[in-house]
Amino acid sequence: GARGGLAWRTFQIQRRLAETEGNLDKVYSFGYLLIAAPSGLLVEPPMVTEAQRAVIVAVGGQNAAVADRVYRINRGARIVTAPRNWRSYLERDWGKVDPPPKLLRPKNQRELAEWRKWINVGWEEGVQQADEVFEADLDRLNGDYMGMIRYRELLAQGMITPPYAAQEDRGITGGGSEMRIGDRGLNITAPALLNPKSDLWITAPR
Template identity: 55%
Template sequence: MHKIMLWSCSMRRFLARTAEALACSFLLVLPAVAAQPVPLSSLQEIEAPAGLSEELSGLQIRNDAIREAALSYGARGGLSARTFELMLEVAKYDTEMSRVFDFRQLLVPAPSGMLIEPPVIDESQYALKVAPEGQEAAVADRVFAIDKPARIVSAPRDWRSYIEREWDMVEPPVAVLLPRTDEERASWRKWVSEGWKMGFQQADEIFQADLDRLVKDYTGMVRYRMLLAQGMVSAPYAMHQDRGVTGGGKEMRVGDRAIRITGPSQFEPRAERWTPADR
């Protein structure tokens, strides 16, 4: 019976703890700061300008339209405000994030100053597969799959491209949909507050999804390096070609060189060829 040799458990635990700690830290609510997006109170107190025509007045459709406008206004405001807060929090962890998610150390040098980014390998545990007719099933302790193949790059990935987002100033609804009466103002404040909470939650969900994607890609590349060291997956093969002088007409390239990945990484199913992982 062959002993399955897996990539370092300590590395897996380290990445999991790091991702969890960063996620918890980023989701802290910050105190109010200067130059942040418009606060909830300002969105709630907006009113229709004087002298506006009575279009939609007295109709149920006006109440429904105001509600939709208030919910949308509040949601956009909450999304913008929470995104702003999260980006401020991310900036505090710039050094730590750059150290933990250092994609440069995972790249492989290639000819002509190019770099090869390793594949991203996913891992699932206790995978069960049942045939459509239900007469056969298979279960595996672990299943590895190449989610993204190796590719040629000129620079390493930047973790900031995963989670940094811009926040936008929130434009108010058209004037005809702004509250005019005390009753409308009370409803407006309530609906804007509801929308604000939804936008706030949406910003947290977007950030968590972005952070999960960052951790997944980085962990997948680390997993590839560990499996490669154990002989469980092959390295991608790149072919370099010196093409000399190419082009003509309006453009000519001198010392033109090309690099192309001709052999993608593949798993090694023969367990006898694997080597033990360092513990």
């Protein structure tokens, strides 16, 4: 029951996603957020979270700290070969649901009635689980995407520094069973950092 409801509801969700994939491609266009790097590689920008009206009360309640906004770099820049895709977040397949073995099936009318009752209960729980899984996946997608957009916004305001990547030309390397010609290495040499010097901000924050 539960596995059947989970698979059925997930199939419905996936079918709806397939119907709207064109719009989703436009909404979650990760490619526009990437930073070009040497040798055809790309740098995925940091993900920055924002909390508003953050309050911290010390143990004992004798003092507290309040901030209008708190920015945090949750994940730094990364070197990638291709942009992310919303499909890797939202597409799921729970596989084929096999029927229970004969040993576990009802043997009389009383057991059959109980069987059907608990199958229905399990089905509803499976449907609910599928919705919860989708919501969690969607929250993760939105969090990552908005985190990269927030980085771009802060960068435009001078509130965060960009990451820097450097290429190292190593020429010909290896030997024996493998040799690399035109070998190059790319390293992020400086991470993005939040800039607390408000006099250097280009525009006032929201």
